Amino acid sequence: MSERSRALDAAHRAASDFLASLPDRPVWPRASLDDMRDTFGGPLPDAGEDAEAVVTRLATDADPGLVAIPGGRFFGFVIGGTLPAALAADWLVSAWDQNAGSSTMTTAAVALERVAGEWILDLLGLPATASVGFVTGAQMSNYVCLAAARRAVLERLGWDLLRRGAREAPPLTIVVGRHRHGSVDRALRFLGIGIDEITVVETDGEGRMLPDALRATLRTIAPGHAIVCLQAGEVHTGAFDRFAQLIPVAREHGAWVHVDGAFGLWAAASPGLRHLVDGAEGADSWTTDAHKTLNVPYDCGMAIVRDPADSVAMFRAGGDYLMYASHDPWDVGPELSRRARGVPVWAALRSLGRTGVSELIGRLHANAVDMAEGLRRIDGVRVVNDVDYTQVMFRLHEDEATRALGEAILRDGTAALTGAEWDGHAVLRCSMSSWVTDSDDIALTLTAFGRLVSRVRTPGTVGGSGTPR
Ligand SMILES: Cc1ncc(COP(=O)(O)O)c(C=O)c1O
The missing domain is CATH 3.40.640.10 (Type I PLP-dependent aspartate aminotransferase-like (Major domain))
Structure with missing residues (x-):
């Protein structure tokens, strides 16, 4: 096999392994930027390396620094995953x-x-x-x-x-x-x-x-x-x-x-x-x-x-x-x-067709509605926007506790979402943008929030277990 074919096969295997790991891996990266710099850095070697070896090393070494954006529980910024045909x-x-x-x-x-x-x-x-x-x-x-x-x-x-x-x-x-x-x-x-x-x-x-x-x-x-x-x-x-x-x-x-x-x-x-x-x-x-x-x-x-x-x-x-x-x-x-x-x-459009696009957008909205309803049921959580589309914005009574909840969910690894300020208060924002997100993802995320909210509202217990779920 040519070097190119071996390298492409290695990339295919690594990509498939990464995508298969998404349901179970912590959403937030385990390695910091400094860790990743240490992994990849150092002086540029004089001698080159076989392409397959480069790709295999790249995939293995990058893994701890990858955020599970293409999975079903990344709700940060406004991002979206990757449809199979598009990928x-x-x-x-x-x-x-x-x-x-x-x-x-x-x-x-x-x-x-x-x-x-x-x-x-x-x-x-x-x-x-x-x-x-x-x-x-x-x-x-x-x-x-x-x-x-x-x-x-x-x-x-x-x-x-x-x-x-x-x-x-x-x-x-x-x-x-x-x-x-x-x-x-x-x-x-x-x-x-x-x-x-x-x-x-x-x-x-x-x-x-x-x-x-x-x-x-x-x-x-x-x-x-x-x-x-x-x-x-x-x-x-x-x-x-x-x-x-x-x-x-x-x-x-x-x-x-x-x-x-x-x-x-x-x-x-x-x-x-x-x-x-x-x-x-x-x-x-x-x-x-x-x-x-x-x-x-x-x-x-x-x-x-x-x-x-x-x-x-x-x-x-x-x-x-x-x-x-x-x-x-x-x-x-x-x-x-x-x-x-x-x-x-x-x-993407050819694989979805008009109906598929319409269903995708409808599902993102329905997920946002379900997430908002679940959040409202958690004692102490207040949803602060009208959930007309794909975004859910919520907070706890105290700004400090809201920020602590944001940090805790990332550390916990179940889901990722990002914080912001709205009307002078800290909020957490949950963006439903991924085609992968399903009712299990929402249920898992809500369970994690239920567990973490009571912890961040009890001073001195901010943080999570460090396990994915
Ligand atoms: C309304 C709006 N405009 C512009 C942008 C910037 O988009 P991009 O990151 O693709 O440049 C964003 C990103 O979320 C957005 O929500």
Whole structure:
């Protein structure tokens, strides 16, 4: 067998072993970063090593530092696992090694991404003619959409950004909700847009922008000079801005509307949840991820722009060696060379079908509802958000005990979730994003919480047993 075949077989075995270990391994890693640095570090050896030996060592040594994200009890951040077809397709993407920017050269990869983009627009109820740029994640999607927005809005004001730059351009105001995701501010920073150019609109208790407050804010801005950033799925509460009320207000004012729907836009694919995104299709640009709710591996966001001319005008690549066709993927995103990250999306959608996607989104919501109900039954736990979608946010009476509970569950190893602050109080947040999570996972997690809550509320007994369950 060739070295390559032996290395691939070793990777296959190691990957299968890791995935098989997920139900029983502690969710949080057993090794610290320093442990892992010690394991992998040291001076670069002079001599190389056989590829199979490298892969086998890699898999064995990394194991204690792996977090069980693809398992059923990782509820941190907003992440999602990996569907079988998407994982296997991702392996093919690496084996094929296609540079997915060129529609003249990498025809299979570009066709697969184009079809995946069309299916996504259809599922999310967005205009079929919009451009879909496959980017690394929602962070870069927000950047792409807002870059396209700024150029287009300035063009309408008679300013050619690409020729004259931003320094002396007509002033624009970026209007955001108080509970926008931090990646929006970061995207604006990448664009050289400062904090003083952002206006923050008040939100309700769930983090939804208040329509009257938006109206009042826009009255203070010259018509046509605003970009309004709305949100589908607040990262803690899962709340959705009321698009059907807000977008007409922004339109009246000649504003560009961007919707950050990293995980929330997927509500459109479920008949029972579609009402949450009513009106969102009226925006100019949309951010979403496949590596969250669709459960494909990392490195897969989508930047969707209503008028493809707006994304192409901003991102069209140059270079006489590039074998240009019309509509190359590198014209709607910031990269030139990149992997064919849309192929796992095609595979995920093909394996689920429309019904499977709808069932997946419905199940994530049902899991969140079940988790919230179980948490409410634990003495001392208070669920603090409306569980309309996939997020559950809860706390104990004392902030200190809430934080201690967060630490205890990680140490216990049964489940992983992450903490945050909401309304000045510590909260724990539980994000239902994985296709794997089932009722047993929820029951195990609730049992662990029941056990740990009484311990953290008794001073001096914070911590866990160190065993997985
Ligand atoms: C609403 C929202 N926008 C943007 C992001 C950033 O996503 P990514 O990590 O894919 O860049 C997140 C992440 O959770 C999010 O929830």
